[in-house]
Amino acid sequence: MNFKYAMPTKIYFDEDAVLKNKEVFKNLGSKALIVTGRSSAKKNGSYNDVAKALSEVGIEHILFDEVEENPSLETIEKGSNVGKANNVDFVIGIGGGSPMDASKAIAIFIKNPKINIDNIFSQKQLESIPVAAVPTTSGTGSEVTQYSIVTSNKEKTKKNLGQFVFPTAAFLDSKYTFDLPYNITVNTAIDAFTHLVEGYLNSNSTYMSDIYGEKGLELFNFCFKKLIKKELDTEFRNKVMLASSLGGIQIAQTGTSLPHGMGYPLTYFKGLPHGLANGVLTIEYLKCFKDTTKLEKMLKALGLSNLEELETILKQLVNVDIQITDEEILEYSKSFVSNKNKLKNHPEEVTLEDIIRIYTKSLKK
Numbered sequence: 001m002n003f004k005y006a007m008p009t010k011i012y013f014d015e016d017a018v019l020k021n022k023e024v025f026k027n028l029g030s031k032a033l034i035v036t037g038r039s040s041a042k043k044n045g046s047y048n049d050v051a052k053a054l055s056e057v058g059i060e061h062i063l064f065d066e067v068e069e070n071p072s073l074e075t076i077e078k079g080s081n082v083g084k085a086n087n088v089d090f091v092i093g094i095g096g097g098s099p100m101d102a103s104k105a106i107a108i109f110i111k112n113p114k115i116n117i118d119n120i121f122s123q124k125q126l127e128s129i130p131v132a133a134v135p136t137t138s139g140t141g142s143e144v145t146q147y148s149i150v151t152s153n154k155e156k157t158k159k160n161l162g163q164f165v166f167p168t169a170a171f172l173d174s175k176y177t178f179d180l181p182y183n184i185t186v187n188t189a190i191d192a193f194t195h196l197v198e199g200y201l202n203s204n205s206t207y208m209s210d211i212y213g214e215k216g217l218e219l220f221n222f223c224f225k226k227l228i229k230k231e232l233d234t235e236f237r238n239k240v241m242l243a244s245s246l247g248g249i250q251i252a253q254t255g256t257s258l259p260h261g262m263g264y265p266l267t268y269f270k271g272l273p274h275g276l277a278n279g280v281l282t283i284e285y286l287k288c289f290k291d292t293t294k295l296e297k298m299l300k301a302l303g304l305s306n307l308e309e310l311e312t313i314l315k316q317l318v319n320v321d322i323q324i325t326d327e328e329i330l331e332y333s334k335s336f337v338s339n340k341n342k343l344k345n346h347p348e349e350v351t352l353e354d355i356i357r358i359y360t361k362s363l364k365k
């Protein structure tokens, strides 16, 4: 056995985690840029808690609340200009994956004044100012990953920024998710689930990453039942938040795999929410495994006996109705297979025909 393992983010998982651990902010800097989406952070109490915690430890903050879903590089540049103009020395991302990912990119732009939208993708590893994260969805695991997924309108795609920014601290308090609408709860939970699956069935999986994967999959046995019954109680909210972070810790080691790479054009061109874009492709992706040994272990961790049982569950939760032509499928598939980096995380050889088949069987009923 051999593996490398590092997870530098300190996790505070508790009710009132932000206020109980306010001293942590003092280690990050003296003036914060808080990065949020347009409205949810103010409604669910997360922004108030962070502002109160900062004020109680004597730290000033500036708010940038303009991050859209699937954050664009333009918004990231705008946020970083606000941070630079106000001489902030750390960033706090509050929200779903979009504001958390944007906060990591903004922290890179602030630390490196010569970086801009046009040259960011040609850079080697850059340093950032410190980042803290407060998730208000249970899905992306961005609070414990180094990834920042951004929308490049120039390249007409979503892509990883290519930098490594692990938040220094992540504050997990599921109360911020209590009023998350059912549809966003499902879409984001499916994202967390696909991280656990793709991280587990991954060329880069290790003994350590599998520990997180199996624990997260076990939690999904409970979470799927609650999602189907629409019983979104506190126990569910806590467990799905934990499963999401376990998935994040796992994919920080392994990366994701085929559904994530194939899902990006479905989000960019068809507007499908990120979790659903991956979720709709999952069953056909799983069916393409020739060696099913690890797949069977994954189903066992989920408490299921076969793939058909998982298919039945996902059919109840993943409802996608988009129009897509054979030409579009061919275009997305060709673009996907041309990126060898995306294919190498899948442990078996895949051809253009395999990718076309996954898209077609998943999307054209």
Ligand code: NAP
Residues within 6 Å of the ligand: 036, 037, 038, 039, 040, 041, 044, 067, 068, 069, 070, 071, 095, 096, 097, 098, 099, 101, 136, 137, 139, 140, 141, 142, 145, 146, 147, 148, 149, 158, 176, 177, 178, 179, 180, 181, 184, 188, 191, 274, 275
């Ligand atoms: P999101 O795009 O951050 O947010 C989706 C919607 O949910 C927004 O309208 C947001 O409103 C709302 N919302 C957030 N928290 C809420 C709450 N507690 N109550 C009510 N509404 C709430 O969604 P997401 O699925 O969490 O993040 C998706 C992004 O993360 C994608 O760009 C994806 O590519 C990326 N991602 C990153 C990683 C990673 O490792 N870094 C992994 C997977 C996915 P507001 O706009 O008002 O806040």
Ligand code: ZN
Residues within 6 Å of the ligand: 140, 191, 192, 195, 260, 274, 278
């Ligand atoms: Zn994802």
